[in-house]
Amino acid sequence: MTVEYLSTIDGMTPIVLCEPEREINGVYIGDLLSWVMGNATSGDAWITIMSNINILAVASLSDVSCIILAEGVTLEEDIVNTAKEKGINIISSELSTFETAVLLSHFL
Amino acid sequence: MSEILNFHFDVDGDDFTSAGKASVNVKKNLRQLGLPPEIIRRVSIAMYEGEINMVIHAGGGTADVNVTEEYVEILLSDKGPGIKDVDLAMQEGFSTATDNIRSLGFGAGMGLPNMKRYSDYMDIKSKVGEGTDIIMRVNII
Numbered sequence: 001m002t003v004e005y006l007s008t009i010d011g012m013t014p015i016v017l018c019e020p021e022r023e024i025n026g027v028y029i030g031d032l033l034s035w036v037m038g039n040a041t042s043g044d045a046w047i048t049i050m051s052n053i054n055i056l057a058v059a060s061l062s063d064v065s066c067i068i069l070a071e072g073v074t075l076e077e078d079i080v081n082t083a084k085e086k087g088i089n090i091i092s093s094e095l096s097t098f099e100t101a102v103l104l105s106h107f108l
Numbered sequence: 109m110s111e112i113l114n115f116h117f118d119v120d121g122d123d124f125t126s127a128g129k130a131s132v133n134v135k136k137n138l139r140q141l142g143l144p145p146e147i148i149r150r151v152s153i154a155m156y157e158g159e160i161n162m163v164i165h166a167g168g169g170t171a172d173v174n175v176t177e178e179y180v181e182i183l184l185s186d187k188g189p190g191i192k193d194v195d196l197a198m199q200e201g202f203s204t205a206t207d208n209i210r211s212l213g214f215g216a217g218m219g220l221p222n223m224k225r226y227s228d229y230m231d232i233k234s235k236v237g238e239g240t241d242i243i244m245r246v247n248i249i
Contacts, residue, residue, distance in 0.1 A: 034218030037153045038225060042145065050213045057128030061135060061152045063145070086132070 121168025131156035
């Protein structure tokens with residue numbers, strides 16, 4: 001499934017789609033950034049409720065396919081702008097972290 | 109073996125929001141050199157963890173990256189408080205970060221273990237009251 005396809009599913013809203021064709025190969029869930037960098041694999045969709053600017057560097061360095069902000073978490077405008085500059089896909093999910101993961105499991 | 113490239117960065121100790129600039133920059137440069145994606149990932153994550161540590165604990169420092177034909181070497185240096193017990197600090201989950209830092213998603217006690225995990229060679233020299241110097245190498249071949 002591509003990031004763009006995921007963003008069209010009910011409950012998902014695209015925030016930044018710089019690389020819409022990027023394939024989602026797996027899922028990693030976590031809010032502790034070092035834990036994410038230690039365990040997420042390239043191409044994973046990363047589900048988190050963290051919304052500070054540091055998630056962008058973590059996503060970029062871990063090479064995840066997208067950040068999914070679960071539980072309806074939103075981003076400040078300057079973070080959205082930075083994500084656009086850095087080319088990081090971000091989707092907002094109004095579902096809980098668990099529900100978001102269950103939804104993704106149907107497509108993987 | 110001759111050094112083919114090196115990059116130098118000053119890591120700002122006050123600025124949490126720009127932490128990671130050096131690592132992202134190195135990632136970009138290594139990509140232009142055509143290194144394998146997994147090598148780039150390991151180098152840039154190891155370096156980011158080091159950068160974050162210098163911002164959290166040491167008030168900043170310097171990062172130097174040398175790319176040779178055999179490995180990518182990261183040299184981190186700071187004049188911070190030093191690490192009292194390096195073996196303890198290397199343990200997963202051990203952290204001296206404040207609640208404020210933890211609320212940002214850092215301070216999980218995984219920084220140094222990740223640096224070790226993603227490098228092929230790592231050496232820490234630290235003196236309390238003087239600072240910390242770290243060498244990490246990620247083999248290319």
